[in-house]
Amino acid sequence: MDNEASIRDDNQLTVEQAIVNLQGEDLGLRVYAAWWLGRFRVDVPEAIDVLIAALEDEDDRTNAGGYPLRRNAARALGKLGKKRAITPLIWALECSDFYVREAAAQSLEMLGDSCCIPRLISLLNNQIPGTLPAPEPPQLTQPFDAIIEALGTLGAMDAIPLIQPFLDHFVPRIQYAAARAMYQLTFEETQVSSQYGDRLVQALAHEDLQLRRAVLADLGAIGYLPAAEAIAQTLAENSLKLIALKGLLEKQLQQTAHQDLSPGAMKVMTLMDELL
Numbered sequence: 001m002d003n004e005a006s007i008r009d010d011n012q013l014t015v016e017q018a019i020v021n022l023q024g025e026d027l028g029l030r031v032y033a034a035w036w037l038g039r040f041r042v043d044v045p046e047a048i049d050v051l052i053a054a055l056e057d058e059d060d061r062t063n064a065g066g067y068p069l070r071r072n073a074a075r076a077l078g079k080l081g082k083k084r085a086i087t088p089l090i091w092a093l094e095c096s097d098f099y100v101r102e103a104a105a106q107s108l109e110m111l112g113d114s115c116c117i118p119r120l121i122s123l124l125n126n127q128i129p130g131t132l133p134a135p136e137p138p139q140l141t142q143p144f145d146a147i148i149e150a151l152g153t154l155g156a157m158d159a160i161p162l163i164q165p166f167l168d169h170f171v172p173r174i175q176y177a178a179a180r181a182m183y184q185l186t187f188e189e190t191q192v193s194s195q196y197g198d199r200l201v202q203a204l205a206h207e208d209l210q211l212r213r214a215v216l217a218d219l220g221a222i223g224y225l226p227a228a229e230a231i232a233q234t235l236a237e238n239s240l241k242l243i244a245l246k247g248l249l250e251k252q253l254q255q256t257a258h259q260d261l262s263p264g265a266m267k268v269m270t271l272m273d274e275l276l
Helices: 015-022 027-039 045-054 068-080 083-092 098-111 114-124 144-153 157-168 172-185 190-203 209-222 225-233 238-254 263-275
Strands: none
Touching: 015 027, 015 045, 027 045, 027 068, 045 068, 045 083, 068 083, 068 098, 083 098, 083 114, 098 114, 098 144, 114 144, 114 157, 144 157, 144 172, 157 172, 172 190, 172 209, 190 209, 190 225, 209 225, 209 238, 225 238, 225 263, 238 263
């Protein structure tokens, strides 16, 4: 193994030991090992192999029918960024566990391959049999926000009419996910996309801190420049505001063909300086 083997955490776990633990009999160690491999982005073939195998684990199951090990394995595979995990993650979208499906959708978004779009659309339409709703209220049938965000990031234009109704969903977080995706999918139509960006800006004033945090992440993901000042003034942690502004800055740099900074980029950098 390469220098990744020298990674340590508070328990002095090594890459080799994490891989061994993930294949062992102690369920607690297996779940922790899957998390650890993703947390430290351990990019070795053996890690990918055991994480993919863990997506089919039947031993670690909660009383409610959930699969904690599969959840951590799915999350880790997205962070490790290997394309050979795509097909196993697509199959994981059929898991009965709501949170495995959520993790699989999020990881497929990270991996960025459009081949998963048809399956994500089927899940959005609740057309995959055998899936169970979330175990807690409001017991959503599917992880709609994760699915919608993935479709937006992957450029699933065919999903636009399917996503639009979620702008009026009774769960605010799902409304915001839909606005984020609609902005991404209508980006070329400036006036159309801006209405979705503005909707997210307005959501920064929501009374719920958790929702404000989520919207900061959404605005950072789409790089919506008109949100810069509102982001800086949001009642939330400066660290999260800086991450969101970093997303805006990166988008500005991507859109600049020359080395000079755009006025938008300089504005964002000034706001970031003021938050430091």
